[in-house]
Amino acid sequence: MSVTHVAPTTGFSHTLDDLREMSARVLALAKTAGASAAEAEVSFGVGQNVSVRMGETETIEYNRDKGMSVTVYFGQQKGHASTSDLNPQALQDTVAAACNIARYTAKDEFCGLADAALMARNVPDLDLHHPWTISVDDAVRLATECEDAARAVDKRITNSEGASVSTYEGLFSYANSHGFSGGYLSSRHSISCSVIAEEADAMQRDYWYSTARSADWLDSPKNIGQLAGERTVRRLGCRRIKTAQVPVLFDASLASGLISHLVSAISGGSLYRKSSFLLDSLGKPVMSSIVNISEQPHIPGALASAPFDNEGVATTPRMLVENGVLQGYVLSSYSARKLGMQTTGNAGGNHNLLVSQQGKPAEDLNGLLRQMGTGLLVTELLGHGINMVTGDYSRGAAGFWVENGVIVHPVEEITIAGNLRDMFMQIVAIGSDVLIQGSKQVGSILIEQMTVAGD
Numbered sequence: 172m173s174v175t176h177v178a179p180t181t182g183f184s185h186t187l188d189d190l191r192e193m194s195a196r197v198l199a200l201a202k203t204a205g206a207s208a209a210e211a212e213v214s215f216g217v218g219q220n221v222s223v224r225m226g227e228t229e230t231i232e233y234n235r236d237k238g239m240s241v242t243v244y245f246g247q248q249k250g251h252a253s254t255s256d257l258n259p260q261a262l263q264d265t266v267a268a269a270c271n272i273a274r275y276t277a278k279d280e281f282c283g284l285a286d287a288a289l290m291a292r293n294v295p296d297l298d299l300h301h302p303w304t305i306s307v308d309d310a311v312r313l314a315t316e317c318e319d320a321a322r323a324v325d326k327r328i329t330n331s332e333g334a335s336v337s338t339y340e341g342l343f344s345y346a347n348s349h350g351f352s353g354g355y356l357s358s359r360h361s362i363s364c365s366v367i368a369e370e371a372d373a374m375q376r377d378y379w380y381s382t383a384r385s386a387d388w389l390d391s392p393k394n395i396g397q398l399a400g401e402r403t404v405r406r407l408g409c410r411r412i413k414t415a416q417v418p419v420l421f422d423a424s425l426a427s428g429l430i431s432h433l434v435s436a437i438s439g440g441s442l443y444r445k446s447s448f449l450l451d452s453l454g455k456p457v458m459s460s461i462v463n464i465s466e467q468p469h470i471p472g473a474l475a476s477a478p479f480d481n482e483g484v485a486t487t488p489r490m491l492v493e494n495g496v497l498q499g500y501v502l503s504s505y506s507a508r509k510l511g512m513q514t515t516g517n518a519g520g521n522h523n524l525l526v527s528q529q530g531k532p533a534e535d536l537n538g539l540l541r542q543m544g545t546g547l548l549v550t551e552l553l554g555h556g557i558n559m560v561t562g563d564y565s566r567g568a569a570g571f572w573v574e575n576g577v578i579v580h581p582v583e584e585i586t587i588a589g590n591l592r593d594m595f596m597q598i599v600a601i602g603s604d605v606l607i608q609g610s611k612q613v614g615s616i617l618i619e620q621m622t623v624a625g626d
Contacts, residue, residue, distance in 0.1 A: 183215055183342060187354050190215070190344035193257060197241050198348055200266040206243040206273070208284050208348045210482070213239045213257070216341035221310035223318055224333035228311050236341075243269045247278040284482065285504035285514055287349040291479035291486075298471040300356035301385035303338045310336040313362065317392035317399075321366045324400030327407060332365035332376065334396065338386075351483040359474070360386050364399040368407055375406040377551075382608055384472045402550075405571075409583040412572055412625040418546035419587055419621045420539055422570070423604045425552055426526075427611035430464070432591055433457070434521055435559060437497065439506020448562035448592055449497070457497045459598040461528045464492040468522035475610035481519035489515075494529065495596075526601060526613035533603035539617050541576035542600055547623050548573055549587065562591040568623075586624040594618050 190213040201209035216236040222229045239262060240253035250273030254265040305313075318334035337360060344354035363380035379399040381390035421429060433449075437457075441447035449457055458464075468486035470476050479485055482504055490498045502510070503518035527533070534542065553567030565588040571578045602614030 187342055194344045194346035201243045204270045207246055208244040210347035211241045212345045214343035218339035220337040222333045222335040223314040225331050241266055241269050243273050245273045247280055248273045248276045249282045281505055281508040284347050285484045289484045290351040294478040297476045301358050302340050303360050303386040313392045317364045317396040320393045320396030321364050321400035325404045327368045327370050328366050329369045330367040334364040337361045358384050362392055362395050364396045366403050368403045370407045377402040406581045409581040411584055412582050414624045416620055418543045419618045420543050420548045421616045422550045423606045423615045426613045426616040430611045437500050439502040443509035446560050452497050456495045458495040458595040460495040461530050462495050463527050463529050465525050466491050470523050473523050475523045477522055480516045484514055484516045486516045486522055524611045528601040536604050536615055539600055539602050539615055540573055545574045564589050564591050587621050589621040
């Protein structure tokens with residue numbers, strides 16, 4: 172079977188057909204070397220990044236990446252090798268290296284290609300490729316406009332870490348010895364800004380950014396800069412608070428991290444290694460009954476859309492969590508076999524997790540603050556104090572103290588602590604302020620109670 176979407180390229184020295192021919196050549200070499208099965212991926216990527224700082228151009232970077240990786244199987248023995256040199260001799264040498272590794276590798280009954288019956292067919296065009304042929308001069312102009320907007324917010328903004336405009340587009344081909352061959356083009360662009368504000372002897376920094384497949388879908392440089400400036404200034408005048416048990420509201424920019432912890436806990440590697448606090452949770456409540464999470468791999472133009480996963484397995488929409496109950500794990504073919512299950516098409520990660528609350532309409536951030544009453548709005552997290560085996564959660568934080576639904580003052584040098592299992596079950600609201608900056612689409616998350624450690 173073969174699936175291809177052809178679109179005009181702007182910076183590639185090879186076409187998708189060229190990459191497919193290389194993949195086919197690699198598979199043929201592996202077969203000649205005696206491999207019982209093989210898979211190969213060839214990829215190209217081109218990008219440009221321009222940054223300015225304090226009104227002056229700081230960096231102009233170009234990148235052009237290419238590579239080929241091959242995995243071969245000799246029965247239950249596996250070998251893997253990769254190269255950034257795509258000439259015929261390098262491809263042959265890389266296949267030989269993978270085969271040599273496989274011959275000296277211990278047998279693993281769970282390794283091998285994904286099942287042939289699960290390979291993607293009739294793959295949809297997901298509108299993932301939108302080249303941005305912006306010149307360096309225009310990129311400098313947009314970055315400068317972004318930084319100027321941030322610095323103009325308040326005279327207390329005295330310094331800048333800069334603003335940047337980045338573009339990227341890539342293409343790849345994946346093929347395996349089941350006869351599957353597929354590939355497509357994609358793009359991702361971004362504008363970001365970070366500035367520093369000063370008052371008395373205190374300095375604060377914050378940032379903002381926008382990222383999308385198409386430059387037309389990015390927020391304007393002026394808005395990005397203004398948000399970066401506003402977020403920075405509002406942090407001036409930070410105070411510490413006393414230790415307390417209070418509701419905690421995770422800002423939308425951080426809420427996706429909570430969903431990432433869930434995904435990690437229900438991913439195949441964590442499960443078969445028994446390094447997850449959510450072992451044997453399929454079909455059981457793992458979150459508050461208001462929480463729904465669906466995986467939607469086929470949203471046109473979305474940042475984590477994909478017609479098939481890293482093993483050629485067709486991606487399909489599904490409910491991951493429904494009314495708080497876990498409906499499925501996040502599995503590759505290897506982890507699925509280890510667990511006696513079937514792959515969920517998630518080799519390489521999840522695809523567009525949409526998080527929502529059921530039962531009542533979602534409120535914006537101000538509505539969530541009113542619902543919280545008195546508590547902590549978290550806008551920054553520090554450190555990595557998370558034990559995925561037990562679910563224990565403890566991280567440095569900064570944000571705002573809230574009383575009677577109104578922000579009173581910024582806070583810093585505090586720690587928030589709890590257990591992820593309890594935190595998930597104590598989600599009382601999910602906001603309508605959804606940010607689309609990655610593979611998780613979720614608004615701010617209000618948790619009923621956590622320990623906030625201060626003075």
